[in-house]
């Protein structure tokens with residue numbers, strides 16, 4: 001149930017979802033809600049003053065320290081931080097000025113902001129957001145981001161700490177200004193990716209934009225506002241996002257997850273790739289975080305996050321990664337085998353489409369396709385083209401007398417004979433039944449006749465089967481059609497002419513060659 005102040009902020013659920021945008025912009029209805037909300041996370045006056053001073057270019061550390069000293073609790077925390085986590089030098093600092101000098105403006109600002117915000121936990125009993133988890137994530141992110149920035153030699157480690165610490169403040173704002181919707185978004189999960197997805201669906205944008213809006217309202221420096229707005233990118237987002245902040249949030253999620261080894265396993269390949277950090281660097285980072293967390297947890301009054309044996313954790317992560325890679329390799333192998341199977345299947349289909357099953361020669365469909373291509377090319381280049389139509393003689397009789405088996409054998413042996421004559425200049429195949437076709441591109445009529453005569457001679461010399469030790473000879477009737485210029489309108493007419501020639505050879509007594517003359521429609 002929303003509190004009375006929360007219901008004042010909750011204008012209408014429908015207004016927000018109706019204007020849900022896919023653009024990375026704060027939807028107008030949501031912005032109106034945020035603006036109308038009187039209980040947004042706010043900062044104590046002293047923190048607001050620190051922000052203003054941190055933004056001014058000529059602020060001295062003295063001024064900053066004087067301002068902070070007005071809040072003794074904050075000063076105490078700064079002293080505690082300066083003497084522990086980041087700056088464990090031998091000499092203890094004792095004054096606010098010394099603490100600020102040691103921490104620098106950025107880290108001072110972070111502590112002031114973080115502390116100012118963390119205090120608000122007391123006043124939000126109605127929230128369904130797990131605030132302890134929220135602050136654990138924010139602080140682990142901040143510490144990890146800071147360390148990563150140091151390890152990668154960045155000069156702005158303080159800014160990285162602040163951005164990482166504040167990257168989710170939009171969640172606090174949404175938890176207040178849209179509490180009627182937000183409870184459902186966060187109540188059953190800590191998975192940040194799920195929360196972001198739900199926010200985008202139900203509110204039209206994610207909390208990074210809301211956080212940036214709030215940070216701008218507080219007057220935080222632009223680089224921090226922009227950093228918060230861009231905090232939800234991935235390593236591969238374009239334009240490239242701040243790798244330290246992305247990695248820091250992933251480390252925090254892995255740290256707080258119920259299966260840390262699995263999430264750290266995901267980080268093992270990406271850290272070397274995107275931040276040039278190896279496993280040893282990650283182990284060092286985890287160990288340092290382990291050391292830093294108790295102080296920070298105490299400072300921000302949160303439950304201490306779980307601890308790990310860095311060595312053991314990374315060993316488990318490596319095992320998980322290894323198992324994952326093995327699964328991927330197995331999947332890859334299966335996919336490769338499947339692709340090979342499909343390729344073979346495709347090759348078989350291609351063969352069936354192009355080749356005749358009995359003889360292995362090109363089939364009719366492919367011969368017609370081939371001739372069509374040669375015909376068009378001959379017309380275009382104005383070259384000649386010849387077709388030889390071959391029909392084995394008295395094949396029915398052969399089948400009837402000696403059976404289809406012998407008939408098949410003869411067809412196969414004839415195909416073999418024909419194959420011996422095929423080359424680039426003489427292409428051919430089985431046109432159907434006991435009919436065969438030769439295509440002779442860019443050829444003279446004399447050459448076509450020579451090819452046909454050679455074939456007949458070889459056929460006469462070669463038995464096409466053996467029966468009871470006796471050779472079985474067959475003859476063939478051949479028709480030649482020769483195209484020179486515009487003699488024929490299309491490839492089909494050319495085949496038809498060669499077929500006509502073949503019938504003339506049959507009528508002339510078989511076992512002979514006839515040349516069809518398109519002008520007279522008779523043999524030449």
Ligand SMILES: Nc1nc2c(ncn2[C@@H]2O[C@H](COP(=O)(O)OP(=O)(O)OP(=O)(O)O)[C@@H](O)[C@H]2O)c(=O)[nH]1
Pocket residue numbers: 358391392393394395396397399403404405406407408411432433434506
């Ligand atoms: N064994 C076998 N016979 C086939 C095949 N395809 C067609 N035939 C036969 O070939 C014969 C062709 O007979 P026809 O068209 O009458 O021709 P033909 O007997 O050769 O007579 P002519 O062409 O006039 O010399 C038919 O009996 C078909 O059954 C095949 O793949 N195998």
